Amino acid sequence: MVRWIFLALAAVAVSAFAEPVELQMPNKVVAKAEYRAGEAGKPTVLLMHGFLQTHEFPTIQRLADGLASAGYSVLAPTLTLGVTHRKQSLACEAIHTHTIGDGAKEIAQWVNWLKARNASSIVLVGHSFGSVETLVYMSAQRDPLVRKLIGVSAVEGRLKVDGAQREKVIEELRALVKKGDKKLFTQAFSFCPKYLATPQSMLSHLEWTPERILKTASHLPIPVVFIMGSKDDRIGVNWIDQLRKSRLKVRVIEGANHFMDGDFEFDLLDNVLLELKSL
Amino acid sequence: MNSLSIGRLSLIFVLTAGLLVIGLGGYFWHEISRATESLGVSEHESARQEVAQALQTTVQHMRESGQALANWDETRQQLVFPEYYALWRDNRVRDANMMPRSVLAVALYDKSGSILAKQEGAPALPDRLPGKAPLSIYLSVAGQHQVDYYIPVHADAGAGILLGYLGLKFDLLNELKRAHSFRYADLSGLVVRLPGNSRIDIENSLAHMRFGVLKNTNQVAFQRLFQDALLRLTLAVLVSLLFAAWLLRNFLVRPLHNFSNEINAMRTVSANLPHGLIFKTPLHITELESVRQAFSDYQERLAALHESLAQNSRDFFDQARRDALTGVYNRRAYDEDWHSLGEDRRLTNVALLLFDCDHFKAINDTYGHSVGDAVIRAIATSLQAALRGGDKLYRLGGDEFSTVLVDADPLHAEAIAERCLDHLTAHDFRQYGMSEPATISIGVAYSQAGELSLSELQKRADLAMYAAKRPDSPKMVIYSEGMGELTALVANQSINAVFQAIRDPGLLEMTYQAVMHLPLVQKEYVEALTRIRFNGELIRPDAIFPIVQARKLDSEFDLAVIRAIARDMANGFLPPGQGVSINLSAPSIVNAKVVDAMLELVRVQSVHPGGRKIVVEITETALITQMELASANIGQLRAAGALVALDDFGSGYSSLRYLATMPVDLVKFDISMLRLLENGDPRQKLILEEIAQMVLTAGYELVAEGIETRAQLDKIIGMGFTHAQGFYFGKPGEEIEPLGHS
Structure with missing residues (x-):
């Protein structure tokens, strides 16, 4: 109990020092972030939110607070998703x-921003689809300061269809993209029953299949750790097993769901801290 | 101030009350209307406040809605990457529920104020930002009230980086209705009047708005309720007033009106009192019922009194028309009946019978008044018994009676007259101590076929009676044309002469018969004898005095005679110093005018140089009914210097009885007594001589009249008579010689 009270008070104290940050991206769109400065010598943690969310998402906030309390510098950016100064979760029905x-490009900008802040080392922590975003970043624009990638409740961009149909959709999207067709279409995607997107946007997400995720993660030159909840219903039924089979490090928090809320946030924090300490 | 009737007063009261009720009703109606009007003004003000509040809320809502939309990430997304702006504008904004339903259109403008994409169709926002945002503009488009609201869109609230502008077009009415549940304002007819094509900020639009006020159903209901209640109350009061008026009229006004009418009727002499039918019905008001009962009792008593008075009146009327002595109708009844028959009316089968007792004065003188009265009663009884059942018998005066026979032809009338005579003849007058029966004379006249009027009938009956009274005439004379002309002429002339002489004493032509003093046989004075010169004829006393007596004109005629004698004295026809004897009838000696005239004459002569002797001869002494007054008047005449003679002594009209009571100076023996000196038996002669002696011994002077021969003169001289007169000394009027001549 004493620990909870301490952590709560510490979170309040730390959050008070959370610094809002804005960073103009190359496309002139301004991205917002929250930076908590930690102890020197400790790695800086870049926390990436999940699909369509912001850094205000509770799982991110709680984890950021916990890490900051532990003396780590924490940067929690919000992907613009094409919206300047985005501060709200983007609706499924939005364009x-x-x-x-x-998103990977924006992560690269934030890594640069951290480097400008003299970060000695950077650990990327992604939540949900944010894990895939960091993986995409790592696969495309890997920075040497990035020492580790932790995927929490990592999940692919999922269509609520079987594999064959998914492939069919992907093929159609590819054909559209190839034709340069920018016509918006609606598709049940991830947690969105009606996701409105351009073919290129949709295709970019669908192409990162679980297999591609596993393959990419397995081939990264930095340690990749997946922290999963045993009760996560947003992931595939055998996703954790697939992760384990790919010889990737997997930490499973028993009883935790996709958002690691409730008592499991501390388990998440503990696991992350363990990974940070092991850096 | 004129008094008001209870009916009018009640009407005024009811009308006043009715007007008051209507006035009060009108006043309250007016007050309700005024209160309603005041509420209307208040509601109008409330409506205005309501609209103002709704407008404020709307403006606030527009700001909040616009700000929320401006702060929306996707709005900024479109301003930065407007590739799918049309989709966002037309679908996404609405699908995301980021726009109120009252928003008709939305548009984004870049920083220069140009719209991101032109919007087709209506309603649409303009292509250019109309002014500096934030900005709200009222528009009226096709009768629709719209408000265009523009707000700048920044990248971040704190950053102040302008990304562009957001435009929203609101449906003002929907927005107002959404903002406020209107209780007072009726926006269905909202009109915003703007000068020219000017535009206004929606925040300042209230002053330009014209709108109605919702009907306050409760207020209308209450107003209607109050007005209906007032109307019903007024009607109820008016109906009550009418009912009260009906009650007042039937239970108070009408009874009082009837009372008043009854009382007014009682005040009217001609009213038939009392009828009282109205007051037989009991009244419903206790006090009025008490008055009714009292009045009814009073009326009944009054009716009884009235009946009693009427009976008394009838009795008095009857008594006034009845002769107290005989019980038959009197002269008054005769005159009234005559008048009612009509004096000028032509009569058919009507007969008039006049009855007159023969020698009634003699009966009175001989047997006394009580016997005379009994005779009169007996005559009345006999005549009444002889007449038919419906015939009326009138006593015209003294011993004179009459009757008018209706539906009687001459034979019938004659039969009735004869029956009257028979009845009287059958009456036994001996019961009154009379030695001979009383007889009557009857004059009958009739009009058979409308040829006569009553007055003409009266004249004929008078003439018939006149004829019946003549010596040797039958006791019943029916007027006939054969005997009537001369008689009528004479009679008519005599009657007219008498009346004319009374009016004009100049018609009296006086003759004077000498009265000789005995035993020297010297003329001492003259006795005035009366004649009338009328229409060239000389009417003699035997024609004059029956008329005078029949017409009861004694006093009037004597007065005319006194004036004629005074005239003769004045004009010297009676020489100065020539004494004169004047006859006065019994009625005249008790008549003040005659006595006064006589006294005046005596006084004038007493102061006249040489003077003259005035003798007053009282005739028909027996007819004097007021003996005391007669004696007093005689005393006055004597005191004035006149001598008084008792005329006709020894006849039926005068007897020894009057010598004891009447203060006279001379006693004038009736000629009938002197006839006894010649024709009477020794005993009668002796009585006469003794009476003469007795009168002389008592101190009276004794006058003998009717002396026609020397033997008679010698005889009375022998008896001691002091005076004598008669044809022996000359006929009246032959000569009037001075005193001392014979």
Whole structure:
């Protein structure tokens, strides 16, 4: 109990020092972030939110607070998704033109920003689809300061269809993209029953299949750790097993769901801290 | 101030009350209307406040809605990457529920104020930002009230980086209705009047708005309720007033009105009192019922009194028309009946019978008044018994009676007259101590076929009676044309002469018969004898005095005679110093005018140089009914210097009885007594001589009249008579010589 009270008070104290940060991206769009400065010598943690979310998402906030309390510098940016100064979760029905690569580029800008802040080492922690975003970043624009990638409740961009149909959709999208067709279409995607997006946007997400995720993660030159909840219902039924089979490090928090909320946030924090300490 | 009737007063009261009720009703109606009007003004003000509040809320809502939309990430997304702006504008904004339903259109403008994409169709926002945002503009488009609201869109609230502008077009009415549940304002007819094509900020639009006020159903209901209640109350009061008026009229006004009418009727002499039918019905008001009962009792008593008075009146009327002595109708009844028959009316089968007792004065003188009265009663009884059942018998005066026979032809009338005579003849007058029966004379006249009027009938009956009274005439005379002309002429002339002489004493032509003093046989004075010169004829006393007596004109005629004698004295026809004897009838000696005239004459002569002797001869002494007054008047005449003679002594009209009571100076023996000196038996002569002696011994002077021969003169001189007169000394009027001549 004493620990909870201490952590709560510490979170309040730390959050008070959370610094809002804005960073103009190459496309002139301004991205917002929250930076908590930690102890020197400790790695800086870049926390990436999940699909369509912001850095205000509770799982991110709690984890950021916990890490900051532990003395780590924490940067929690919000992907713009094509919206300047975005500060709200983007609705499923909004017009989605952003690609997963756009997000990776923004992560690269934030890594640069951290480097400008003299970060000695950077650990990327992604939540949910944020894990895929960091993986995409790592696969495309790997920076030497990035020493580790931790995927929490990592999940692919999922269509609520079987594999064959998914492939069919992907093929159709590819054909559209190839034709340069920018006509928006609606598709049940991830947690969105009606996701409105351009073919290119949708395709960028769907192309990162679980297999591609596993393959990419397995081939990264830095340690990749997946922290999963045993009760996560947003992931595939055998996703954790697939992760384990790919010889990737997997930490499973028993009983935790996709958002690691409740008592499991501390388990998440503990696991992350363990990974940070092991850096 | 004129008094008001209870009916009018009640009407005024009811009308006043009715007007008051209507006035009060009108006043309250007016007050309700005024209160309603005041509420209307208040509601109008409330409506205005309501609209103002709704407008404020709307403006606030527009700001909040616009700000929320401006702060929306996707709005900024479109301003930065407007590739899918049309989709966002037309679908996404609405699908995201980021726009109120009252928003008709939305548009984004870049920083220069140009719209991101032109919007087709209506309603649409303009292509250019109309002014500096934030800005709200009222528009009226096709009768629709719209407000265009523009707000700048920044990258971040704190950053102040302008990304562009957001435009929203609101449906003002929907927005107002959404903002406020209107209770007072009726916006269905909202009109915003703007000068020219000017535009206004929606925040300042209230002053330009014209709108209605919702009907306050409760207020209308209450107003209607109050007005209906007032109307019903007024009607109820008016109906009550009418009912009260009906009650007042039937239970108070009408009874009082009837009372008043009854009382007024009682005040009217001609009213038939009392009828009282109205007051037989009991009244419903206790006090009025008490008055009714009292009045009814009073009326009944009054009716009884009235009946009693009427009976008394009838009795008095009857008594006034009845002769107290005989019980038959009197002269008054005769005159009234005559008048009612009509004096000028032509009569058919009507007969008039006049009855007159023969020698009634003699009966009175001989047997006394009580016997005379009994005779009169007996005559009345006999005549009444002889007449038919419906015939009326009138006593015209003294011993004179009459009757008018209706539906009687001459034979019938004659039969009735004869029956009257028979009845009287059958009456036994001996029961009154009379030695001979009383008889009557009857004059009959009739009009058979409308040829006569009553007055003409009266004259004929008078003439018939006149004829019946003549010596040797039958006791019943029916007027006939054959005997009537001369008689009528004479009679008519005599009657007219008498009346004319009374009016004009100049018609009296006086003759004077000498009265000789005995035993020297010297003329001492003259006795005035009366004649009338009328229409060239000389009417003699035997024609004059029956008329005078029949017409009861004794006093009037004597007065005319006194004036004629005074005239003769004045004009010297009676020489100065020539004594004169004047006859006065019994009625005249008790008549003040005659006595006064006589006294005046005596006084004038007493102061006249040489003077003259005035003798007053009282005739028909027996007819004097007021003996005391007669004696007093005689005393006055004597005191004035006149001598008084008792005329006709020894006849039926005068007897020894009057010598004891009447203060006279001379006693004038009736001629009938002197006839006894010649024709009577020794005993009668002796009685006469003794009476003469007795009168002389008592101190009276004794006058003998009717002396026609020397033997008679010698005889009376022998008996001691002091005076004598008669044809022996000359006929009246032959000469009037001075005193001392014979």
